[in-house]
Amino acid sequence: MKMFDVYPVWDINIVKGEGSYVWDDKGTKYLDMYGGHAVISIGHTNPHYVDMVTKQLNKIGFYSNSVIIEQQKELSEKLGKLSGKEDYQLFMCNSGAEANENAIKLASFHNGKKKVIAMKGSFHGRTSMAAAATDNPNIAAPVNKTDNVIFVPLNDEAALEKAFAENEISSVIIEGIQGVGGIRVASKEFLRKIRELCDKYDAVYIADSVQCGCGRTGTYYSHDWAGVSADIYTMAKGLANGFPIGAIAISPKFMPKYGMLGTTFGGNHLACAGAIAVADEIMEHNLIENARVMGDYLMGELRKMPQIKEVRGRGLMIGVEMPYDTADLRKKLLFDEKVFVGSSGNKNVFRLLPALNITKEHADQFLTSLRKVLTA
Numbered sequence: 001m002k003m004f005d006v007y008p009v010w011d012i013n014i015v016k017g018e019g020s021y022v023w024d025d026k027g028t029k030y031l032d033m034y035g036g037h038a039v040i041s042i043g044h045t046n047p048h049y050v051d052m053v054t055k056q057l058n059k060i061g062f063y064s065n066s067v068i069i070e071q072q073k074e075l076s077e078k079l080g081k082l083s084g085k086e087d088y089q090l091f092m093c094n095s096g097a098e099a100n101e102n103a104i105k106l107a108s109f110h111n112g113k114k115k116v117i118a119m120k121g122s123f124h125g126r127t128s129m130a131a132a133a134t135d136n137p138n139i140a141a142p143v144n145k146t147d148n149v150i151f152v153p154l155n156d157e158a159a160l161e162k163a164f165a166e167n168e169i170s171s172v173i174i175e176g177i178q179g180v181g182g183i184r185v186a187s188k189e190f191l192r193k194i195r196e197l198c199d200k201y202d203a204v205y206i207a208d209s210v211q212c213g214c215g216r217t218g219t220y221y222s223h224d225w226a227g228v229s230a231d232i233y234t235m236a237k238g239l240a241n242g243f244p245i246g247a248i249a250i251s252p253k254f255m256p257k258y259g260m261l262g263t264t265f266g267g268n269h270l271a272c273a274g275a276i277a278v279a280d281e282i283m284e285h286n287l288i289e290n291a292r293v294m295g296d297y298l299m300g301e302l303r304k305m306p307q308i309k310e311v312r313g314r315g316l317m318i319g320v321e322m323p324y325d326t327a328d329l330r331k332k333l334l335f336d337e338k339v340f341v342g343s344s345g346n347k348n349v350f351r352l353l354p355a356l357n358i359t360k361e362h363a364d365q366f367l368t369s370l371r372k373v374l375t376a
């Protein structure tokens with residue numbers, strides 16, 4: 001059997017990682033400013049993480065949600081503290097798409113309505129309603145198409161009000177900063193308007209924090225910079241530093257009922273151990289603050305480079321827009337300078353999504369490499 005060939009891959013075989021560096025099978029060292037796609041939040045092979053996951057695996061790796069799993073309680077307490085949402089409730093699953101599926105479903109259970117407002121340029125995942133709420137016809141198969149999703153332009157308050165006035169809205173799903181969409185920031189005013197309209201029309205505000213959450217942008221949930229809370233936050237990528245996991249944080253106004261949501265693997269001992277280790281590291285080393293400081297530094301330096309058209313983002317979720325397709329630039333960064341960065345749905349934009357504990361030395365190494373490539 002061979003692999004189902006759905007990923008265009010670089011011809012690089014990564015075999016080892018440490019902090020913000022990875023090595024290929026030939027011993028070449030690369031700076032990871034991509035974080036394996038916003039997943040590596042506390043650095044590769046972080047010692048506390050390796051220790052927690054290893055110890056847990058040696059005790060028990062998995063048992064089903066039919067028994068008490070103490071680690072779930074510890075994780076929900078730590079995430080409540082980190083996010084300032086101690087009264088929210090945690091439900092765990094296995095991926096970002098699954099987190100969004102559960103959020104949209106829970107909203108519909110809650111208010112009995114069907115229609116979902118999503119944003120133009122959005123990405124919410126590749127399954128069922130997550131694919132339907134994603135603004136990309138290439139990932140929605142005919143079976144994913146539905147009349148239940150209404151797309152409005154990001155930050156267009158009038159279009160949002162119109163969609164609410166003309167439809168029975170169950171939920172609004174929005175990324176705090178669109179990732180795949182090319183690092184487009186949801187404005188404070190727009191997020192506040194979503195809160196206001198959801199309250200007015202008994203709809204649910206779903207904050208897709210799969211990429212922009214877990215402290216990456218300088219607040220635990222990037223949406224919270226608007227000063228209003230969402231009803232449900234969805235998480236995945238950075239939550240357990242690469243161990244597959246998804247989760248939703250649910251406002252206390254939602255009443256759980258047995259069987260309402262469920263999963264075989266979600267919330268297992270190993271996933272919890274990985275996520276607890278990440279939460280510990282974030283707390284102990286003030287990584288949310290570091291993301292803010294390092295992000296400001298990187299963006300400040302990038303904005304001084306005359307070749308760059310625009311720099312967008314917050315914290316360590318940064319989009320660099322060039323006046324041309326960045327494919328060649330990314331290739332040069334990778335093969336000449338040995339630096340990983342990410343692409344985006346907008347060919348002219350490349351993304352920086354490094355670990356939250358990068359240092360000024362990492363940032364300077366990247367900036368030197370980029371200057372070199374831009375002036376070559």
Ligand SMILES: Cc1ncc(COP(=O)(O)O)c(C=O)c1O
Pocket residue numbers: 095096097098100123124125126175179180208209210211212236237
């Ligand atoms: C904002 C956002 N939501 C959801 C997803 C889907 O997550 P997963 O690939 O874990 O299903 C992604 C993945 O890139 C994402 O960026």
